[in-house]
Amino acid sequence: MAALAMGAFSTSSAWAFDLAELMGLLAQQKSGEARFTEQRFVRGLEGPLDASGVLSFTAPDRLTRRTLSPRPETMSVEGNTLTLSRSGRTRTLALDSMPELLGMVEALRGTLSGNAQGLQRYFRSTLSGSAGGWTLDLQPVDPRLAAQVRSMRLSGRGGEVLGIDMEFIGGDRSVMIITPDRGAGAAATATPARSAP
Amino acid sequence: MTRAAAAPGRRRVALTLGLWLLALAAGILLIARTHFSTDLSAFLPASPDARQQVLIEQLHSGIASRTIFIGIEGGKDAAQRASVSRAVAGAMRQSRLFDLVQNGDASDWKDTGSWVFDHRYLLSPGSTPERFTADGLRDAIVDSLSMLGTPAGNALKPLLERDPTGETQRIAESLIPASSPRSEEGVWVSRSTPRALILATTHAAGSDLDAIAQAIATVQGAFDAATRDMAEAAPKLQMTGAPVFSVQSRDQIKTEAVHLAVVGGIVMGVLLLLAFASPRALVVALLPVATGVVGGTAAVSLVFGEVHGLTMGFGSTLIGETVDYAIYYLIQARGAAVAGTGWQRWRDIHWPTVRLGLLTSVCGFAALVFSGFPGLAQLGVFSIAGLVAAALVARHVLPVLAPDGATGMGMRRQMALLAGFLVRGLPRLRWVLSALGAAALGLVLWQGGYLWRADLGAMSPVPKAMQALDAELREDIGASDGGTLIVIRGADVQATLRSTEAAGQRLEALVDTGELAGFETVTRVLPSEAAQAARIASLPDAATLRSRLAAATQGLPLPAARLEPFIAEVQAAKAQPMIRRADLQGTPLDAVVGALLFERAAGGWSTLISLHPGARFDAARLASALDGLPDVQVVNVGDELSGLYQRYLREAFMQVMLGALAVVLLLAAWLRSGRRLLAVCQPLVVAVVLTLGGMAALQVPLGILHLVGLLLIVAVGSNYALFFDQLRETGRADEDTLASLMLANLTTVVSFTLIAISDIPALSSIGRVVAPGALLALLLSAAFARTAAPGGAIRH
Numbered sequence: 001m002a003a004l005a006m007g008a009f010s011t012s013s014a015w016a017f018d019l020a021e022l023m024g025l026l027a028q029q030k031s032g033e034a035r036f037t038e039q040r041f042v043r044g045l046e047g048p049l050d051a052s053g054v055l056s057f058t059a060p061d062r063l064t065r066r067t068l069s070p071r072p073e074t075m076s077v078e079g080n081t082l083t084l085s086r087s088g089r090t091r092t093l094a095l096d097s098m099p100e101l102l103g104m105v106e107a108l109r110g111t112l113s114g115n116a117q118g119l120q121r122y123f124r125s126t127l128s129g130s131a132g133g134w135t136l137d138l139q140p141v142d143p144r145l146a147a148q149v150r151s152m153r154l155s156g157r158g159g160e161v162l163g164i165d166m167e168f169i170g171g172d173r174s175v176m177i178i179t180p181d182r183g184a185g186a187a188a189t190a191t192p193a194r195s196a197p
Numbered sequence: 198m199t200r201a202a203a204a205p206g207r208r209r210v211a212l213t214l215g216l217w218l219l220a221l222a223a224g225i226l227l228i229a230r231t232h233f234s235t236d237l238s239a240f241l242p243a244s245p246d247a248r249q250q251v252l253i254e255q256l257h258s259g260i261a262s263r264t265i266f267i268g269i270e271g272g273k274d275a276a277q278r279a280s281v282s283r284a285v286a287g288a289m290r291q292s293r294l295f296d297l298v299q300n301g302d303a304s305d306w307k308d309t310g311s312w313v314f315d316h317r318y319l320l321s322p323g324s325t326p327e328r329f330t331a332d333g334l335r336d337a338i339v340d341s342l343s344m345l346g347t348p349a350g351n352a353l354k355p356l357l358e359r360d361p362t363g364e365t366q367r368i369a370e371s372l373i374p375a376s377s378p379r380s381e382e383g384v385w386v387s388r389s390t391p392r393a394l395i396l397a398t399t400h401a402a403g404s405d406l407d408a409i410a411q412a413i414a415t416v417q418g419a420f421d422a423a424t425r426d427m428a429e430a431a432p433k434l435q436m437t438g439a440p441v442f443s444v445q446s447r448d449q450i451k452t453e454a455v456h457l458a459v460v461g462g463i464v465m466g467v468l469l470l471l472a473f474a475s476p477r478a479l480v481v482a483l484l485p486v487a488t489g490v491v492g493g494t495a496a497v498s499l500v501f502g503e504v505h506g507l508t509m510g511f512g513s514t515l516i517g518e519t520v521d522y523a524i525y526y527l528i529q530a531r532g533a534a535v536a537g538t539g540w541q542r543w544r545d546i547h548w549p550t551v552r553l554g555l556l557t558s559v560c561g562f563a564a565l566v567f568s569g570f571p572g573l574a575q576l577g578v579f580s581i582a583g584l585v586a587a588a589l590v591a592r593h594v595l596p597v598l599a600p601d602g603a604t605g606m607g608m609r610r611q612m613a614l615l616a617g618f619l620v621r622g623l624p625r626l627r628w629v630l631s632a633l634g635a636a637a638l639g640l641v642l643w644q645g646g647y648l649w650r651a652d653l654g655a656m657s658p659v660p661k662a663m664q665a666l667d668a669e670l671r672e673d674i675g676a677s678d679g680g681t682l683i684v685i686r687g688a689d690v691q692a693t694l695r696s697t698e699a700a701g702q703r704l705e706a707l708v709d710t711g712e713l714a715g716f717e718t719v720t721r722v723l724p725s726e727a728a729q730a731a732r733i734a735s736l737p738d739a740a741t742l743r744s745r746l747a748a749a750t751q752g753l754p755l756p757a758a759r760l761e762p763f764i765a766e767v768q769a770a771k772a773q774p775m776i777r778r779a780d781l782q783g784t785p786l787d788a789v790v791g792a793l794l795f796e797r798a799a800g801g802w803s804t805l806i807s808l809h810p811g812a813r814f815d816a817a818r819l820a821s822a823l824d825g826l827p828d829v830q831v832v833n834v835g836d837e838l839s840g841l842y843q844r845y846l847r848e849a850f851m852q853v854m855l856g857a858l859a860v861v862l863l864l865a866a867w868l869r870s871g872r873r874l875l876a877v878c879q880p881l882v883v884a885v886v887l888t889l890g891g892m893a894a895l896q897v898p899l900g901i902l903h904l905v906g907l908l909l910i911v912a913v914g915s916n917y918a919l920f921f922d923q924l925r926e927t928g929r930a931d932e933d934t935l936a937s938l939m940l941a942n943l944t945t946v947v948s949f950t951l952i953a954i955s956d957i958p959a960l961s962s963i964g965r966v967v968a969p970g971a972l973l974a975l976l977l978s979a980a981f982a983r984t985a986a987p988g989g990a991i992r993h
Binding site: 040041042044045046071081083085087088089090091093096097098099100101148168170172173174 | 381811
């Protein structure tokens with residue numbers, strides 16, 4: 001179904017794949033789960049830091065990153081509430097009281113829910129590739145965010161995000177590879193795809 | 198009777214005038230030395246139970262009495278508001294008038310951050326023996342590493358080699374409240390309104406109004422300076438909070454008291470001139486009023502040691518009542534057969550009625566004296582002393598100054614005509630009025646308890662609009678005053694801190710389950726010495742730590758060799774002196790401690806833990822989580838305040854009922870006739886019921902002050918009912934008596950109308966009840982005067 005919808009989009013505007021189309025594709029994913037592996041390259045450390053776990057998203061605003069290795073840790077946002085669970089302690093914070101974090105979260109939520117406005121409020125975006133394989137480059141607009149994050153790059157295929165790379169000021173870098181959970185993901189995409197124009 | 202016998206003797210005259218002037222001078226002298234207070238606590242109950250005591254202490258002198266909420270609203274855009282917020286907050290910090298100024302600017306916490314870093318092993322609940330085992334160190338280091346390479350890691354990274362276990366991070370996290378305001382352009386902003394926010398704690402105590410006024414002026418000045426060049430596009434400044442209200446109330450109460458006195462005086466003057474057409478009569482009529490005000494104020498000063506500004510504001514209504522005595526005298530002493538004997542006739546015929554009216558009023562006000570609210574008790578003492586003083590002047594001084602009353606006739610004939618018309622016409626409406634009364638009673642009974650739904654805010658001298666703005670700013674900042682507090686008591690600071698830590702541990706469990714979003718406790722910046730000692734004791738010596746680190750960092754990208762600074766700092770921490778309260782002085786953390794730890798007025802110490810309830814918050818589970826901690830109490834501020842208010846409302850009902858009963862008993866003792874008693878009480882009861890019915894129909898939420906107002910209707914209205922009783926008994930409805938009643942009623946209604954339109958809720962509630970009630974009492978007294986002499990009996 002997802003493939004069918006994707007095909008329809010690429011034929012209607014085969015000559016250029018634009019942000020609106022990408023957002024249309026992404027919007028069809030109302031929820032999803034995925035496994036991730038992450039490698040972070042931090043200056044001053046001898047070797048990369050590896051982490052892996054599960055990501056889940058439920059439109060419009062619920063996002064959870066559950067790290068299973070090396071240490072269990074959960075970060076979840078829902079609406080304006082950020083909940084962090086690390087080493088047996090849970091903390092709740094108002095997301096909008098930390099604008100830098102809010103920007104990152106909104107960019108991710110905007111992308112995952114296909115809401116271009118949410119994304120473009122915090123980042124300048126450049127899209128390349130086609131529906132079959134795209135790359136979305138993001139540059140922070142807000143100076144406070146720009147003082148921390150140099151750039152973000154999301155890559156994917158169709159309505160699925162398959163990778164998130166981040167570069168931080170100071171030279172640290174993180175690379176995340178996302179593997180959608182096909183069982184849950186396919187079921188979730190099937191319904192909305194039918195109603196797509 | 199000869200003239201010599203009739204006129205008061207020369208010696209008596211001298212004695213009377215001398216005593217009066219002496220008393221007046223003493224009163225004025227006393228008032229000159231009196232402190233006039235305007236703090237808001239006069240309308241907070243004085244003797245709550247132990248749990249509520251903490252709350253009241255907090256409202257009186259706790260952090261709440263020093264907290265100012267500032268909003269910068271409107272203007273051009275968020276960037277403009279943010280720059281104004283920074284400029285204002287900067288000027289406030291420089292002024293040194295504030296212990297703490299927060300506007301969301303992270304630079305606020307730079308110094309604090311380095312202090313926390315230097316004391317991290319004393320402050321962090323993570324400093325435990327387990328943490329410093331090889332496994333514990335490894336877990337902590339892996340946790341810290343997991344933050345690197347994320348936006349949160351930037352702050353952590355420079356400290357990694359000195360604090361690889363992330364203690365600073367852990368403390369910093371715990372100091373960020375769970376419900377912070379939204380941040381935009383680097384400053385706090387409202388989530389619902391275009392408004393930047395500043396939260397400040399004044400250095401001066403909330404009761405030091407001059408210092409608070411200076412602090413407020415500093416904010417205003419800084420705001421004016423910051424917006425000078427913005428002209429039309431400038432945002433506007435909003436300020437609320439108890440200290441602001443105290444200062445505003447002081448100014449407003451001052452203004453209102455003067456305003457009420459001036460307007461009241463002018464209106465009275467005009468009325469009196471109309472009635473007497475004689476400036477001399479005007480001056481004479483004002484003597485009991487002036488004496489009453491002086492006497493009332495002096496009495497309050499003697500009893501309470503100070504006079505609340507609102508008492509003075511309310512005092513203006515006393516003008517309306519005390520001027521009645523002069524009116525009665527000046528009119529009723531006229532027309533003596535022999536010049537100079539009018540006062541004797543008045544003394545014999547009318548004074549007993551005036552005296553009875555005075556006594557019933559005193560009964561009414563006596564109920565206030567026993568009120569749990571110091572403000573109301575002051576009103577009671579003020580009114581009783583004022584009325585007695587005024588009546589004494591009317592009885593003893595006026596006969597000396599105007600033995601035959603006032604000479605001029607003025608507009609009194611017209612007043613008498615109107616009064617006569619009312620007296621003749623109103624009884625025909627008796628059945629209509631009775632039916633209205635029955636309907637009103639029905640409405641009142643039907644609404645029942647719902648009618649009495651006003652809250653403590655209605656007692657406040659703060660205008661409604663300001664109360665609403667305050668609620669908005671509190672909501673924006675996440676400092677709702679209706680939240681749940683944990684109160685911990687102890688004999689001394691250390692015992693209290695230890696109990697606080699025990700409570701904190703139980704609360705952490707609720708945070709982990711999501712029942713609490715978080716909580717704020719003083720022990721995060723001022724741990725008990727026991728906790729600090731335990732933390733120091735858990736720090737290993739250098740050699741042990743070095744060998745454990747080697748094991749802990751096996752296979753990690755952070756080799757132990759790079760952690761020598763950590764080992765050195767742990768060794769330094771072992772020798773560090775414990776953190777004491779004094780170490781925090783002059784830092785923003787001192788304000789945090791001051792807000793949550795305080796010495797109790799009754800002895801001992803207390804701490805507060807303020808809670809941020811989570812989505813799954815459950816009061817019962819909170820209580821059971823804290824079970825078995827004897828010094829710990831959960832206080833729901835909203836519930837307690839409303840419980841407190843309900844208790845005082847019940848008490849006030851009792852006092853008012855007793856007051857009314859006293860009035861009735863007094864009347865019964867004087868009248869010695871069930872029929873006459875009924876005739877006097879009937880119009881009063883109907884007046885009260887109709888007033889209540891009107892309030893119910895207008896959807897006015899009623900409270901303690903309205904209740905007090907109802908009692909005043911009875912106290913004031915009984916004067917009119919008694920005069921009609923007297924008319925019935927003597928069969929003489931002379932036009933002067935009717936005119937004096939009309940005039941007296943008019944002055945009372947005018948003075949209570951003036952306070953009814955006051956911006957101060959505490960005053961206007963009373964005025965809105967008494968003004969219509971007093972008018973109704975007169976009209977109903979006329980309407981129910983069955984055997985009143987018909988028009989033909991009016992003497993010309």
